[in-house]
Amino acid sequence: MQTEKIINHIVKWLKDYATNAKMNGFVIGISGGIDSAVTSALCAKSGLDLLCLEMPIHQELNQVGRASRHIDWLQENFTTVKRLELNLTPVFDSLIAALPQVANEEDRFMSLANTRARLRMTSLYYFAALDKYLVAGTGNKVEDFGVGFYTKYGDGGVDLSPIADLLKTEVWEIARVLGINDEIINAAPTDGLWGDDRTDEDQIGASYPELEWAMAMADQNKTSQDFKGREKEVFQIYKRLNTANKHKMLPIPICEIPMALK
Template sequence: MQTEKVVDHIVNWLKDYATNARVNGFVIGISGGIDSAVTSTLCAKTGLEVLCIEMPIHQAASHVSRAQEHIAQLKKRFPNVSDTRVDLTPVFEEFKTEVNLDGKQTTVDMALANTRARLRMTTLYYHAGLLGRLVAGTGNKVEDFGVGFYTKYGDGGVDLSPIADLLKSEVYAVGDYLDVPESIMKAAPSDGLFGDARSDEDQIGATYPELEWAMQMKDEGKTANDFQGRKREAFEIFMNYNTRNQHKMVPIPICEIPKNLR
């Protein structure tokens, strides 16, 4: 990958999109992970106003410290970057008092994890509406179009996706070029939706290099029967996520009314 040219291309794309949309900048949630760090830096390089928002909900201390380190570095490098912190923990806890939490614990935990992401989406759009800006998404190609590892109308609810055509390995290459803090570059990827330090690999059961490989094999028309051992296991994990999360990757289905019924 021609990293420098890719960075220039994304920055120009962001700038052109914002100009054509007649907005004055971007709003982005900062999690302490590589994707939000890279995306916010790319947005900052446009020269347009960028608001970085921390939105902790019982967040792991390591996530908070990395987010704050990145924001401090970004503000030092770019005068167009500002930040704010919205503690959504009380909102989340109040929400829990108003809904039914009965049921299988794993199901309840997942529903609440997705609720965290949707509360953050609402917060981002609140600030974007106040400031006349666009919400920049942080999803990469593997998450958005490979395994669908994001929350529908949560971190998937955005105005534009600057890095959604970059594989995770490519995001790291861009992060290295952009001088993203080393603590973020070395941290295990995590969605931070459960209030602990569990990684994406812990949840998915496969590493990002394995998922990238499986994504390429699928594109080449391979099936699980073409592999054995760990490769077969990783491919099946990828395909399971890819299949069940198609509803996140395709347009919302519309029931079209036949002309003869009009």
């Protein structure tokens, strides 16, 4: 991979898009993970304004610390970076208190995890509207187009996606060239929606390199019958998630009215 050239290509794309849209820069949520770290660094390299939001909701302290130190690093290296910490925990807790109880606590738990992402999206767009910023997405190719590992209208609600054509392993490679802190590069990927230290692999059941392999096999029209053992297990995980999350990856369905009825 021609990493330096890809970095320059993305930075130019970001700057051109914002300039043509007559926007002043970007706003991004910093989670302490590799994807938001790389995306924010690319946005900062554009030379346009970058507002970094920290939006903890019952967050693990190690995630909060990594996010804060990454923004410190951004501000040390780029003059156009601003930061704001927005504690959404009280907002989240107030919403929980206002919602009715449900019979199935497991369903409620999942719904509330996605609610965290949607509260953050709402906050990002609030500040975007104030200062004419674009909300920069942090999804990579495996998450956005493979297994659909994101929240619809949460972290999936963005204006543009700078790294969505990069595999996770490619994001790691770009991070090393950009000089992203080792603690972020070496941290186990997590979506940070649960208030604990569970990782993406804990939730999905497969690592990102495994999922990238499965995505490539699916693109070659392979089936689970072509594999055995762990490969078969990983391929089935990928296909199950890809199928279940198609509603996130495809355009919203529209009921088209026949002309004869109009």
